[in-house]
Amino acid sequence: MITDTYDVIVVGGGHAGCEAAAAAANLGSSTLLVTMNMQTIGQMSCNPAMGGIAKGQIVREIDALGGYSGIIADKSAVQFKMLNLSKGPAMWSPRTQNDRMMFAEEWRIALENTPNLDFFQDMVKSLIIENNRAVGVVTSLGISIRSKSVILTNGTFLNGLIHVGDKQLGGGRMGEPRAFGITEQLVSLGFEAGRMKTGTPPRVDGRSLNYSVMEEQKGDEKPQKFSYTDTPKLTRQLSCHIVYTNETVHDILREGFERSPMFNGTIQSTGPRYCPSIEDKINRFAERTRHQLFVEPEGWRTCEIYVNGFSSSLPEDIQIKAMRHIPGFENVKVFRPGYAIEYDYFPPTQLNHTLETKLIANLYFAGQINGTTGYEEAAGQGLMAGINAHNKVHGKDDFILQRDEAYIGVLIDDLITKGTEEPYRMFTSRAEYRLLLRQDNADVRLTEKGYKIGLASEERLKTAEEKITKSNELEAFLKDYSLKPGVINPVLQTIDSSPVDQAYRAAQILTRPNMSLEKLEDIEGIREISSTYAEEVREQAEINIKYRGYIEKEKENVAKLNRLETIKIPEDFNYEAITSLSAEAKQKMTKVNPKTIAQASRISGVSPADINVLLIYLGR
Template sequence: MFTEQEYDVIVVGAGHAGCEAAAAAANLGSKVLLVTMNMNTIAQMSCNPAMGGVAKGQIVREIDALGGQSGIVTDKTMIQFRMLNRSKGPAMWSPRAQSDRMRFAEEWRMTLEQTPNVDFWQEAVMGLVVENDTVVGVRTQLGIEFRAKSVVLTNGTFLNGLIHIGEKNFGGGRAAERGSTGITEQLKELGFEAGRMKTGTPPRVDGRSLDYSKMEVQPGDEEPSKFSYLDTPRLTTQRPCYITYTNSEVHNILREGFEKSPMFQGRIKGLGPRYCPSVEDKINRFADKDRHQIFVEPEGWSTVEVYVNGFSSSLPEDVQYRALRKIVGFENAKMFRPGYAIEYDFFPPTQLNLTLETKRIKNLYFAGQINGTTGYEEAACQGLMAGINAHNRVHGKEPFILKRSEAYIGVLIDDLVNKGTDEPYRMFTSRAEHRILLRQDNADIRLTPLGHKLGLASEERMRRVEEKLRQTTEVLELLKNMPVEAAEVNGLLESIGSAPITEKTRAINLLRRPNVELAHLISVLPALALQLSVYQEYSLEQAIINIKYETYIEKEYQQAARFLELENFVIQGRLDYKQMPALSHEAREKLLRVQPETIGQASRISGVSPADISVLMVYLGK
């Protein structure tokens, strides 16, 4: 029975990457089998109960714009929303939602169960079925072979996972869940290079045992927004988070456990995330600081479980407990479970094409932490792209690759494939050279037409984008033509520290001033307020951003166009770079390994200099 049905796509693992991969391929029309070791932990939030954040929020918006599901699921299950970095320019604005952990996982499972073309199987996958350097299925622990035209591996932290708490360690892919064996060993035999990485998580505590009156309240936004561009629900009530701090007493107790720390004693070999260090790493590296911030985050609407963000640790459980109780507000804290570190296998992503298909084995795709990334959002967007490309591959369609100037998703995949990573890769706005173009507010404008062309973004999404563009254009025209007399606005301008005008001008000219907002003009120009009242908030915001950053946006487009010339210079076939002696030794080595598809991709490979690119272009010109 099991070997008779052939699937288009088999997805191994049902974390954030696996869920997006399965949903994307199925919604495009592929017959999909999602294999997971535990159907009760589909889309489990293994670490913090939150989606989005700096650069990560932009990725969730991009997933949504393309027709993915993460934004919708988050909107339906969040308990708090905040737009980070509002005091900075719009390129830095980043949406973040606190989620109900249990409802998030449940909503994802219901979404997949209601998606036609998705079948499920609960069991461990022990290996791949490979014929003639092409994957043709998977083999489970029971010895069942499921055949498929393509396979997407999204194994997260489960490949030979090893959990560390003090001097104790045991196999596991997550707390109370066993790890996965067999796949790494087979891939190595097939010629893949593997490595080890490490991540960690903090203890969970009983919120009933905390004294919140001693902490700082961190409420959500007064007018909470959301992630999806569709009509998902907006929050009307929110749960607050809280902020407290470690202190010297906490640090001293933690230091007592250093001799039993698996990280400091060398028992952990994998490299951890630089930007999310454990609390023991923080007090060791930043010994001059007498306190560190702790974010106290509820895990849901109803549960009393609390996530202690900022206190990730792999120290012995008794040390964690004693140190926790010295934090202000945690004097009587009861621990549900201690924090731990986990080591797991990953495969350097330079072994992938930009479609996330492996170079060694055809029709095999990797997505998520198996590629060396960290974070739900980074995993989800890779799953989406792998699912799209697996579907396209088996149906004879063109690969779907996003450019660096089109999306943060494009930046992430380009970085991974061309530069690789030797530590868990996390997205930041600083990684994107075109970040003024890649804002969270315009992800739909950038990507929904592409998703619609693929067949993943619905007609409704496309209509919404067209309406947004229409309204934005009309608002810009209105502001360009709206006359403003000095007497109408000079009082306002003086009150906000802006120079008064001496002659009639247009509303758009005033809005180009950095300290003049649309709300200011609406408050003193009733005619303007009336005319703008018919437009949606998102169209007004889009118009104002275009006005205030017009020059910068135009420069970014020009720069992106120059980069595009290199991107469009395709390298035909597989070149033998060893036969190009004018290239540096390092360039020959890196180009041979990566086999870039364009000159633009070649130029971003670490170790390939501008001089090497010039040599390569001369060679290709011949």
């Protein structure tokens, strides 16, 4: 039926698959996206939101490199919030609430308008492997489709099993069949597989809720956006609401514990630590009398509501009975109950930094198949897998982001170096150079890289270069502009800062606690110049001035670590032959097979003493 040989076949149409297919096709590879259901391409399987703490930085990075997630999120947004503004800029994280149906529609439109990209609806049941190389797929209809590389982005569909109380349903998502065959084939080829669990809360009818007793959460007064392109800014927004559980709700939920697959031994796989189910929360934190829930709208034109924080696999009657004791939910009508889902994954230590598997050439894994959780983490992996599959097929260099260059680099390095035994979620605390990896400078960090590989346009590059130039101009002005005591002291008084008795440069005053460029703009002379620059330029200049010392220190640390990155470890290095290495170090490094001393140092269980032994053995 399909006689063409594709450069890249992408299996799965979720967030990872969409970004992988778009990247490979936009770079010039003939690409085929195979999905079980064309109507669920780009589906938001869980919450109707993009971004959040550290995740928002990943979306900005995808956009700067030339991916689509930021553009799709902007086009389908119903609310925008910048999180953590009370903290330092390394912690600021953009987040959108999204229209679920519009999000999937925009992805479908974007992909259908991407040249070099074909689609086929069917389940992939096996891979075609020849000479330890992936050369195609076989579908459930028995159709063989040849390719030069394959990217697996199967999400929760590999042998997916849905749990609602003591009921079990085979499926990759509620109402959709599971995929089978691939796990068994990969295990037969020598891959290690495991099981993970995730969950989702009930969806309810917003018309049955009483919002008057809930705490309203509006979007930002001046909403920003994810993409550095000219996507539209929000002019109107939908509100979310906050409610709390109570002891009555908890007591009712406990009634169902003996029928809960989490507590009766039915589910033995590991779930996400940082997104626990409601039953897990009241079990682990029994001393708490209430837990916060977010009532999130699913879109502009639907009454469906996502009850964030109430993920559950308890019996549906218990879920409904308990919810009706939450303030505002007394008359709630449920569209569908929450459920847990178990699925197969492959420990990511079996991958290279390009996300190509070590066992089978030209086979790439991206998304939840690697043990991650979250749309953003999946999309970032998909983008990198798509780029590297294209590069491999066309004889180009690997494209790898380092830990000091992007959260995407931290994510992938963590996965393949440390592995994960529970669903991996990105946090700012996972990045040792998070002051360099801010949400505001993703374009400065990555646009040039995206342009050089052929994904980001020349227009994007010019926009980023202009931002850098303008930011440097404004910084230079503030470093040079002198302020006399009579001018600056009234402004210092408004923030309870000590007055000055001599002239200071504006940049020096800006470094004071609680001082901001916006406050300095109250001064005539600064206001006239600063107001001529765009908001993102002013923000960039202010951060660079206020945090210069910390930024320079992080850059020094990067330079020190990069020296270890240059020390390569031979591919066939025999760790067992070095008697001075600890037994754990031998075992872990043999399994991971690190490429450099720096990567070896990040493997859990490898001590500084082990690294010193390696350095001596390598003559360094």
